[in-house]
Amino acid sequence: xxxxxxxxxxxxxxxxxxxxxxxxxxxxxxxxxxxxxxxxxxxxxxxxxxxxxxxxxxxxxxxxxxxxxxxxxxxxxxxxxxxxxxxxxxxxxxxxxxxxxxxxxxxxxx
Amino acid sequence: xxxxxxxxxxxxxxxxxxxxxxxxxxxxxxxxxxxxxxxxxxxxxxxxxxxxxxxxxxxxxxxxxxxxxxxxxxxxxxxxxxxxxxxxxxxxxxxxxxxxxxxxxxxxxxxxxxx
Numbered sequence: 001x002x003x004x005x006x007x008x009x010x011x012x013x014x015x016x017x018x019x020x021x022x023x024x025x026x027x028x029x030x031x032x033x034x035x036x037x038x039x040x041x042x043x044x045x046x047x048x049x050x051x052x053x054x055x056x057x058x059x060x061x062x063x064x065x066x067x068x069x070x071x072x073x074x075x076x077x078x079x080x081x082x083x084x085x086x087x088x089x090x091x092x093x094x095x096x097x098x099x100x101x102x103x104x105x106x107x108x109x110x
Numbered sequence: 111x112x113x114x115x116x117x118x119x120x121x122x123x124x125x126x127x128x129x130x131x132x133x134x135x136x137x138x139x140x141x142x143x144x145x146x147x148x149x150x151x152x153x154x155x156x157x158x159x160x161x162x163x164x165x166x167x168x169x170x171x172x173x174x175x176x177x178x179x180x181x182x183x184x185x186x187x188x189x190x191x192x193x194x195x196x197x198x199x200x201x202x203x204x205x206x207x208x209x210x211x212x213x214x215x216x217x218x219x220x221x222x223x224x225x
Contacts, residue, residue: 008150033213042200042216043153087152097168098143098214100153 002026004101006088011107016078020086020104022071028093034062034073035087037103043087047073075106083108111136114217116201122223123191131186131220133201140206142184143168143214144176146197153200159184160206191224198222 004024012018024032031050035043049055049064049071061074075082088101114135123129133142140161145153155168157176165176173195175187184203188195198221202214 004152042218044216045213048213089153097155097158099155099169100145102150102152 002090002092002099004088004090004099006086006101006104008102009105009107011109012078014078014080014108014110017074017076018078018106020073020075020088020106022073022088022101024069024071024088024090024099024101026069026090026092026099029066029090030093031091032062032064032071033089033091033098034060034071035089037085037087039084046086078108080108080110082106113137114201114203114215116199116217116220118220119218120221122225123188124225125192127191128187128189129191129222130188131199131201131222133184133186133203133217134182135184135201135203135215136182137203137205137215138181139203139215140181141204142178143202143204144174144184144186145200145202146170146195147200147219148197156186156199191222193224196222196224 034046037043047062054063059076064071085103085105087103089098117132143158144156154170159165159178162181177185201217204214205212
């Protein structure tokens with residue numbers, strides 16, 4: 001079976017750092033993706049990890065540990081516009097299927 | 111480039127009615143997907159296609175049919191709508207690629223209400 005877990009909601013303050021965790025159990029693994037989704041809009045791509053370690057992209061970083069089935073998305077210098085849902089998705093062994101977690105709704109407060 | 115477009119944006123159906131959702135992409139992507147998104151459940155894959163003329167079932171295919179007669183279009187059909195199909199439907203596409211970093215690009219979504 002396939003299972004991806006994320007916290008449902010998180011709250012943080014403008015200017016702070018927040019870490020959103022994702023744990024997964026899947027029958028195959030061919031990469032982990034993070035997407036951002038603002039309310040009423042489509043998901044948009046943030047980051048991709050396929051090897052263990054940290055990938056940094058400006059204010060956003062994503063970490064992967066394949067042995068632990070664990071990833072996190074780190075958002076630095078939070079801005080109000082970062083209030084959104086963050087979706088963790090694992091691509092299966094054959095590359096066509098993506099399995100999404102339930103998403104974490106982040107609220108950034110002034 | 112328009113990217114991925116979906117029509118209609120919003121639709122209200124009565125139980126038992128049928129409809130077709132259209133997805134179009136202009137990025138020459140091989141793979142196309144249909145998802146539904148419900149509160150607290152994330153995106154769930156309905157059907158997908160790895161090329162023109164081919165389709166496959168995803169996680170929640172019951173009650174839906176799809177067709178991909180042209181590479182750029184992917185149609186999702188509801189033959190007899192049920193209230194449980196009230197949801198937001200997203201279409202996505204991605205390239206086949208070889209790097210592994212080929213992400214999905216999503217359309218703006220179709221909001222469907224079945225009464």
